[in-house]
Each structure stands twice: as C-alpha cells, then as structure tokens.
Amino acid sequence: MPGAEERAARLGAVMHVLYLIFSEGYTATSGPELHRSDLSGEALRLARMLHRLVPDDAEVAGLLSLMLLTDARRAARTGASGELIPLDQQDRTLWERSAIAEGVALLTATLSRGSIGPYQVQASIAAVHDEATSAEDTDWAQILGLYGLLQRMSTIRW
Numbered sequence: 748m749p750g751a752e753e754r755a756a757r758l759g760a761v762m763h764v765l766y767l768i769f770s771e772g773y774t775a776t777s778g779p780e781l782h783r784s785d786l787s788g789e790a791l792r793l794a795r796m797l798h799r800l801v802p803d804d805a806e807v808a809g810l811l812s813l814m815l816l817t818d819a820r821r822a823a824r825t826g827a828s829g830e831l832i833p834l835d836q837q838d839r840t841l842w843e844r845s846a847i848a849e850g851v852a853l854l855t856a857t858l859s860r861g862s863i864g865p866y867q868v869q870a871s872i873a874a875v876h877d878e879a880t881s882a883e884d885t886d887w888a889q890i891l892g893l894y895g896l897l898q899r900m901s902t903i904r905w
Contacts, residue, residue: 761797762810762866765790769814773821781825787818798853808857809867815850816873819843835882847877868897 749757772787794811801807823837854870872893879885 758801758804758807762807765794765797766810766814766866769794769817773817781829781831782821784821787814787821790814791818803860805857805860805862806864806866808853809864809870812850812853812857813866813870813873815846815853816870816877819846819850819877834876839880842877847874850874851878865897865900868893868900872897 748754769787769790772783772785772790775781775783775786791811791814794807794814798804798807798811819842820834820837822843823839823841824832826832850870851874854867854874857867858871872890875886875890875893
C-alpha cells in the first residue's frame, strides 16, 4: 500500500478523472447529443464504488454528491430538439427528487466531518439550486458566498 501522502495524491487524481468523465457525459464536447449518459452513468457507478471503498473520505462523498445533484437535473436540461435549457427556465418537476435527496444526505453527512474540499463546495452550490422550488426562490446570497469560498480554495490549492 502506498503511504498516506501518495495515497491522497492518487485518490485526488482518481476523483479528478471521474469528474472529467462525468462532465463529458453531462455536456458532451462532440457528437450529435448534448448528453452521453453512458459516460456520466459510468462515472456515477465508479464514484459509488469509490465511496464504498473509502466511506470516511469527505471529498469522495462530496464528489458523489456533486454528481448526483447535477445529474438529477439532466432530464430538464434539453428541449425536444436537443437545445440546452438554462437552469432558470427548466421544468423542475422533471428533476429526479430521489437523486437530489441522496446527494443532499451525502453532503449533509460529509460537511459535519470538519475539513471541506472543492467537491463539497461545488456540491453545496448544486444543492442550493436543487432544493429551491424556483429560480426566484434560490438563495443567491448563499450561492455567492459558496463561490467566494471556492475561489479562495482554488487560489490556495486545488
């Protein structure tokens, strides 16, 4: 087994790759479709597996939470012709409530553990969006504060 420092670096690389795969599936950079559900679904499956392997790692839980909270909105992201629908115009009844509940529960459990990483902050931003009943009901002050925290974290170390 690698030492703690090397293990942390490897885990960080694995999480980064999983998030890249998920992102490419969520918003494909090429091809006829905006979504590549095969990629985002596989990234979610692997993130779940990783979370089972290291259940006490708060950032792994944050990554899985972020993926769940983001993917929960997938059905409402595109219109009938495949066009992208902005978040504030999406039909929130199409959002997958069970994925939101799972993502929020993971995030809630992980935030109480102490140190907070960038995946947890991004998941927090997604949770604020997902829990709002409309764009108008979104806690924009909280989102602004979370983006400020994320910015400070990224200038320190990512």
